[in-house]
Amino acid sequence: MTKQIWLNLPVKEASKSKEFYTALGFKFLEERTTPDSACMLVGENNFVIMLFSETMFQSFIQHNITDTEKSAEFLISIDAENRDELDALAQKAKAAGGIVYAAPGENQGWMYGCGFCDLDGHRWNVLHMDFSKMPKQ
Known part of the structure; x- marks a missing residue:
């Protein structure tokens, strides 16, 4: 398949x-x-x-393309090896003409992440996750 x-x-x-x-x-x-x-x-x-x-x-x-200035159809998420790599990627995105819409920072106590838009407004989410700190159910 x-x-x-x-x-x-x-x-x-x-x-x-x-x-x-x-x-x-x-x-x-x-x-x-x-x-x-x-x-x-x-x-x-x-x-x-x-x-x-x-x-x-x-x-x-054969349909309309989403206007990324008004809405987002999806969020592309990728991981980073560590915080330094994530910080560097956010800086590179900004230097290359992208928009960092969520500065690097802590999220929920076990994730460190940021968000950026590319030249066409597609939203990317970059995360470094420490699963040892993830809350247990």
Whole structure:
């Protein structure tokens, strides 16, 4: 049945989005990159996020694209090895033109996290979790 799952994101300019994510340290498959798309790999298992120009993306969904200035359709969450890595990623996102909408900080006593928006307003959540401090049921 299903062998792999990937996420498709609409972007205004694939090349600028690729530059943004490259500045954050993400990798790309050049052989799957075109002027209207970029194939980004995330994490140890190489989760695929395809960045498609809005025109190309809309041809796939045959529906309206969410206006990320007014709403969010989803939240992409990734983990960080430690707090320093998380802090550095937030700084890189801001330096590359993104918006840090939630500064790095403690959450619920066992998570340390932050949130940023990319150039197209897609929201990312970065977490470092200490499961030994997680409340037990």
